[in-house]
Each structure stands twice: as structure tokens, then as C-alpha cells.
Amino acid sequence: MKMKSPGRLATMLVVLSAVWLAGAYGPMAPYIHAVKQRETGIAAFGEDGRTGKTLRQWVEEEAAKRKIEPSNAVIDRVWKAIPGYNGRIVDTAATYAKAKASGLMPDDEGFPWVYRDIPPAVGLDDLPLQPIYRGNPAKPMVALMINVAWGDEYLPSMLDTLDAENVKATFFLDGSWLSRHEETAKQLLAKGHELSNHAYTHPDMSRLDMARQRREIGRTEELLKKLGVRNRWFAPPSGDYDERTVKAAAEFGLKTVLWTVDTVDWKNPPPASVIAKIARKIGPGQLVLMHPTASTRDSLKGIISTIQAKGYRLGTVSETLSAVRVDSPSR
Numbered sequence: 001m002k003m004k005s006p007g008r009l010a011t012m013l014v015v016l017s018a019v020w021l022a023g024a025y026g027p028m029a030p031y032i033h034a035v036k037q038r039e040t041g042i043a044a045f046g047e048d049g050r051t052g053k054t055l056r057q058w059v060e061e062e063a064a065k066r067k068i069e070p071s072n073a074v075i076d077r078v079w080k081a082i083p084g085y086n087g088r089i090v091d092t093a094a095t096y097a098k099a100k101a102s103g104l105m106p107d108d109e110g111f112p113w114v115y116r117d118i119p120p121a122v123g124l125d126d127l128p129l130q131p132i133y134r135g136n137p138a139k140p141m142v143a144l145m146i147n148v149a150w151g152d153e154y155l156p157s158m159l160d161t162l163d164a165e166n167v168k169a170t171f172f173l174d175g176s177w178l179s180r181h182e183e184t185a186k187q188l189l190a191k192g193h194e195l196s197n198h199a200y201t202h203p204d205m206s207r208l209d210m211a212r213q214r215r216e217i218g219r220t221e222e223l224l225k226k227l228g229v230r231n232r233w234f235a236p237p238s239g240d241y242d243e244r245t246v247k248a249a250a251e252f253g254l255k256t257v258l259w260t261v262d263t264v265d266w267k268n269p270p271p272a273s274v275i276a277k278i279a280r281k282i283g284p285g286q287l288v289l290m291h292p293t294a295s296t297r298d299s300l301k302g303i304i305s306t307i308q309a310k311g312y313r314l315g316t317v318s319e320t321l322s323a324v325r326v327d328s329p330s331r
Helices: 006-026 029-044 049-066 092-102 155-165 175-180 182-190 208-227 243-251 271-281 294-309 317-321
Strands: 075-076 080-082 087-090 116-119 141-148 170-173 194-198 289-291 311-317
Touching: 049 087, 049 092, 049 311, 080 294, 087 317, 141 294, 155 182, 155 311, 170 175, 170 317, 175 311, 182 194, 194 294, 194 311, 194 317, 208 243, 271 294, 294 311
Parallel strands: 141 170, 141 289, 141 311, 170 194
Antiparallel strands: 075 080, 087 116
């Protein structure tokens, strides 16, 4: 056998040393290190024997840290009926299956956690009859409730703003207004807004006998049903109500809703002052009262951006008062 010359052996040693140094310290080093780390991770979190059990155990241990308990609906001394809010739990079986299928490791960005909501033991429907002024304070959502009882001069501009900002609001309609503006109401529905009951002649409800209170709510409810609306809420005009009002609304399957923050836009305040008020007072689960006025038309975009800048999502009254989590997979 022919022996290799000392010169050729030396050359080979130099080449091999260069390759090793390039892998350890050259531009390929980070890649090689990552591959080794990945292989170590796969060995530690494989799918057979002790290693498969380790991945499942890690998911279960981490799931316990990520669990959020639900919040029950309660009667508050100030805010009356406050809705509950769902908790959240990791679906460990689904998470484990997705992790195996995707090949993602526990420390990888985008690890495929799968969550399920946990409903509260006590919901809004379980509480005694009480009005509602706000949603659950743990829910980072705010609703715009727009009471409409006169004219439609400012509605088109407000609708344009809501469309541009991709925000859905709840319009509480006075029945006498609705009877004269059915096409406008249909437009509100077509744009995805929620329609609800604001009595028929904008009376002070507490001054009416029970029969008249029922008629005020019932006549408007008939008009809403004619539009195909399945309503859940009654907003008493001027916020005036008594215990009989809440009972009368409940006879129609409605809960009585008021507001958390009032823009007082009927006094025509400057838009800047309305926006500043929202910035000072807005919080999670709150309901913001407004009307179709020049003040609201000119401040609406600023109101929306101020609420969103604080990290709150805008939804309808139904969405804000529901127990469904803002981060729920069902949303």
C-alpha cells in the first residue's frame, strides 16, 4: 500500500482544523449551535417513554400557572347588578397534540396553547332583578350606548365615523322616533349595530303607573320585532326608573340598562372637553352614554381613539355585558 507523504498529511490536518474552527467560531456557529439545542430539546421532549411524558408534564405544569378563575356576577351597593366574567383554562390534551404536530418546543415563540373558557358559577340571569350600570371590571371592553329620541341630522356623520373606525355601537331607540325613521333603523342594522328599547314617548318612567310603563316598553318592542331584532335591553329615558320599571322590562325579557360615563352631550360641550372627560373616567367594562348631537359628531373619533389607546376593545352593550372573555377563542 502506498503511504501518503508527510506533506499531504499536514495539508489534510490543516483543512480539518479549519473546518472545525469554522463550525465552532465562524459564521455557521450560531446555526450549528441552534441545531444541537433543537436536537437536545427533541430528545428531552420526544414522544416515547419518559421523554413523551416529560412534554405532557411540562404542558400540565405550565397550564396550572396560566389558569384564570372566573368572576361571579354580583349585586353591588353602588353599581347594582354586575355581570360575571369567564375564567380561562388550558386544554392540555389539545395543546399537547398541537405541539407534537407542529414540532414546536416549550421555549419556542408561538407555542400552540389552546384555551377554554370557564363560566362563572353565578351569571347575570341568576341575580335578583336590578338595573345594570356597567360590565365586569375585569373585562377590557367598553360599549357606546347611543340614545336616539329626536331627529337624525347628525346620525349619518356618526355612522361614517363608526364605519371608518370599525366600531359597533348599541342604539337605544325611542319608539315614536323609530316609527318615523324605520329606514334609518334598517340602515343601523345593516351596518352591524345593535338596536334596543328606549320606551315610546321618552317619559319619566317612575311617574307612570305600571300599565303605562308596560305600554311604553311594549310598543317599542313590537317595532323592534318587526325589524327582526331580538332585543335584550331597556334603557329608561333620562335614566329615570323605579323598581316597577325594572319589573315591567323583565316581563318583556329585558334587563334595565343605564350608563357608567355620561358625555352630557345634550348640553353641547366642546368636543375637546368630552374627549378629556373620557380620558379621565373611562375604565374596563364601562358603558358610555351619548346622543346624536353636534358635540358627539365632532368628538366621536377622539372618544374612540382615547378608549382604544387605554387598551380597551369597543363592543356592543350585549358584548360588553356578556361573560365571554375578550381573549376567548369563541370571539
